[in-house]
Amino acid sequence: MRDVAVIGIGCTPFGEKWGSSFRDLFVQAGTMALEDAGVAGEEIGAMYVGNMSAGRFIEQEHVGALIADYAGLATAHIPSTRVEAACASGGLSFRQAFIAVASGLEEIVVAAGVEKMTDVGTGVSVDALAGAADREWEGFVGATFPGLYAMIATDYMNRYPLTREQLAQVAVKNHYNGARNPIAQFSQEITIETVLSSSLVADPLRLFDCSPITDGAAAVVLAPLERAREYTDTPVRVLASAQASDTIALHDRRDISTLDATVAAGKRAFEMAQLSPRDIDLVEVHDCFTIAEICAIEDLGFCRKGEAGRLTEEGVTALGGDLPVNTSGGLKACGHPVGATGIKQVCEVVQQLRGEAGRRQVDGARIGMTHNVGGTGATVAVHILGV
Amino acid sequence: MSSVARFWRKIPQRYNLVGTRCATCGRYFFPPRNLCPDCRRAGKIVEHRFAGTGTVVTYTVIRTASEQFEQMTPYVLAVVQLDEGPRFTAQLVCRPEEARIGLRVRPVFRRISADGESGVIHYGTKFAPGTP
């Protein structure tokens, strides 16, 4: 296996993009990534695209070929593969591209992610997202996706010292970061009161505990490390790529409040990079709901179970803290176009490691981590990047 | 979105809490599994009808639902652990403020959802506080 680097990144603004189609979004992100890398289209050996549910959201399947076609690569006949793992589709797309380059099979590979979610009404999108969990035995009885994470929150708050205010602080912090990210869906800061006065979605989670419905696309270009400097002065090395699975249904988990797939993928990633949690300068975690960020910080090994609420309250995970979490604004404030999220996390870490994150820059960041979750934890992808 | 065939296939399980048991290791499964994750090919799966008494492990109150469930909101959703061991997701037939972790529950036969498009009404098992 050979070393791999990210040599280019591109991400569309996230939000309700009424004027942009599915095709517009990924062409925009892909073009930005290729320009950033200084790579010509004909140099691309393969493409992977993370996408959860184009079939439900825009009634289009076969999006691997569609993307290669509209990227102007149909006549090059390059292999283009759609990767699906619900909200972890992007993370898995990145991992597939990493494996293709690391193995020596491919040289220049694009990993992309895209989701166009706002062409359908809320009822349809809620139902489509419920397909990330067990349709037959969770969705059928009325379990919504927020409802499943709410049941994690109920269990967690019954067992560990997490206050409703600490949970709200996760959203407050992520909106603060999002307000400093030009591509974020939400640019306004909020207060704990904003969260606590928003409407209940699934007790104890309120509207501002939940990530939004978002359109967006992101793309990155990977190359062998030994060739990276032909393209860029600031290659970012992929130090680890790990993936893990767990039961599809929340009710079958060993522990409702621990995502064992996060624990497993995190351990494998630290082993592969020969690093420990202390070495990480910043981490993008999968905060589809505020409780998910609390669980992720603990399950990745940054603190013991039950401590993340206090760390959040004390500002440890804020910009300027010891472990900045979700400097992009996270899924909560930057937005969550499900298939694109895992790639956007990589874009954010690369920006930080290059020192190009502007008002949300983590000083001296050298090692960053991404954590992307599918469903309620049935798939997890963890990557570590470094300069 | 749930097709008629897809629903009818699961009627014995949904109506009567029929699951499975691994005769090799004694582990119970609901929802039913045809492969024991502990014994895999060495496992011997047999049908098992559950008594249905159990305990609430965790719960929530759903306030925003998908179209099929919109008219039922707010409703209580829970992970229930049957006395034989397996856990699964079900609605509770109780007021939101009655729901709590550790609540003892018993099965009741109820309407689960109405499929707007096809007009099909789905029935199945919900759980109510108390013992039979």
Ligand SMILES: [Zn+2]
């Ligand atoms: Zn067995």
